[in-house]
Amino acid sequence: MEILVPVDDSEASLKAFEAAIDFGSSVKAKIVLIHVIPKIDVSEEFAKYANMEHIENPSAGYLYAEGQRIMGKFRKFIPKDVECEEILKLGNPSDKILQVASDRKVDLIVMGFRGLQGINRVRALGSVSRRVIENAEVPVLVVPEVINSRIPLQVRASRPT
Secondary structure, eight states: OEEEEEOOSSHHHHHHHHHHHHHHHHHTOEEEEEEEEOOOOOOHHHHHHHHHTTOOOTTHHHHHHHHHHHHHHHHTTOOTTSOEEEEEEESOHHHHHHHHHHHHTOSEEEEEEOOOOGGGGGGOSOHHHHHHHHHOSSOEEEEETTSOOOSOHHHHTOOOO
């Protein structure tokens, strides 16, 4: 069994990760962490200039390093008896999550979402989680941000400002 877990630097992502580890441990599943680096679109004029000057995406190196940092944050909490793989992709997050889920024929996707109150509850599922739920060919477990976490507060607060 394989469980795909999209991760980012959010509290909701930490909660989904915990749920995936708990469930995955109980069924001896392989956990596949995926972080998608959003592709930044640039104007046609800049693209032409960058091509003429042989300039690659100047933010790509930073974004890749940031993706590695995020993966490292989760890696620390993977129990030794849980098999885990890490994937970094560049592109549209929901598209890449769905593509990896389909290509690997995962059994489950576990992802987080931010819980909102009042009128915002209508939009409680973010666009990425909503698109994954609507288009996934496998079950999707959505974990709310508001559940209690066992990951130490100092780790959750370690994001750069």
